[in-house]
Amino acid sequence: EPEVTQTPSHQVTQMGQEVILRCVPISNHLYFYWYRQILGQKVEFLVSFYNNEISEKSEIFDDQFSVERPDGSNFTLKIRSTKLEDSAMYFCASSGQYYGYTFGSGTRLTVV
Amino acid sequence: AQTVTQSQPEMSVQEAETVTLSCTYDTSESDYYLFWYKQPPSRQMILVIRQEAYKQQNATENRFSVNFQKAAKSFSLKISDSQLGDAAMYFCAYRPAETSGSRLTFGEGTQLTVNP
Numbered sequence: 001e002p003e004v005t006q007t008p009s010h011q012v013t014q015m016g017q018e019v020i021l022r023c024v025p026i027s028n029h030l031y032f033y034w035y036r037q038i039l040g041q042k043v044e045f046l047v048s049f050y051n052n053e054i055s056e057k058s059e060i061f062d063d064q065f066s067v068e069r070p071d072g073s074n075f076t077l078k079i080r081s082t083k084l085e086d087s088a089m090y091f092c093a094s095s096g097q098y099y100g101y102t103f104g105s106g107t108r109l110t111v112v
Numbered sequence: 113a114q115t116v117t118q119s120q121p122e123m124s125v126q127e128a129e130t131v132t133l134s135c136t137y138d139t140s141e142s143d144y145y146l147f148w149y150k151q152p153p154s155r156q157m158i159l160v161i162r163q164e165a166y167k168q169q170n171a172t173e174n175r176f177s178v179n180f181q182k183a184a185k186s187f188s189l190k191i192s193d194s195q196l197g198d199a200a201m202y203f204c205a206y207r208p209a210e211t212s213g214s215r216l217t218f219g220e221g222t223q224l225t226v227n228p
Contacts, residue, residue, distance in 0.1 A: 030212070030213070031212065031213035033215070033216075035216075037155070041220075042203070042218050042219065042220045042221055043157070043203060043205075043216075043218040044218075045215040045216065045217070048213055048214075048215060050213050055213055056213075056214075056215060058215075089155050091157060093157075095212075095213065100162075101147075101159070101216060102159075103149075103156070103157035103158075103159075105154070105155075105156045106155055106156065106157075108155070
């Protein structure tokens with residue numbers, strides 16, 4: 001079964017540093033997403049991406065965040081200057097034309 | 113705005129017994145999709161079951177079934193013959209059907225413990 005692949009599985013970074021989280025969505029999917037889950041809390045939507053542009057973003061997705069699809073396969077989330085409160089599990093997901101979402105296994109980001 | 117509420121932060125069940133997890137949601141949309149996701153300690157998000165709002169028949173997937181009450185905006189998950197591997201956090205989620213690529217809105221989650 002096709003999978004969404006996320007790398008790295010765990011990243012530790014110093015506060016103020018830039019991080020890039022990487023995702024390879026399912027190849028024939030059209031929509032790509034990033035979600036965040038702070039430990040012990042619910043999963044929150046960050047951004048959706050379609051046709052090489054952001055289609056929707058939440059209030060969490062401020063100027064510190066950006067997304068990119070640099071080539072035909074990768075989908076990245078960049079956090080420009082990390083804060084302690086950015087520590088969370090970040091999930092990438094993709095979906096096709098219909099309702100089916102597939103999530104990656106997540107990247108655990110720890111900001112110290 | 114759509115909201116999803118799971119009123120049971122924790123539930124427990126004996127192995128081989130049946131448990132029901134509750135979920136309610138609020139929306140003004142007439143067509144939408146509802147999901148239950150399982151999150152084990154690895155924190156991966158695993159789709160358990162999904163329901164299309166236009167379908168009156170409740171979805172089933174092996175030991176997992178839902179009770180979808182559209183008028184009441186209720187979407188509960190029933191796990192039959194509970195197994196130790198069912199222990200996880202369970203999230204209810206909603207997305208509107210009108211727009212492809214719409215966001216998922218999640219509930220707060222229910223932590224399910226399965227006792228041997």
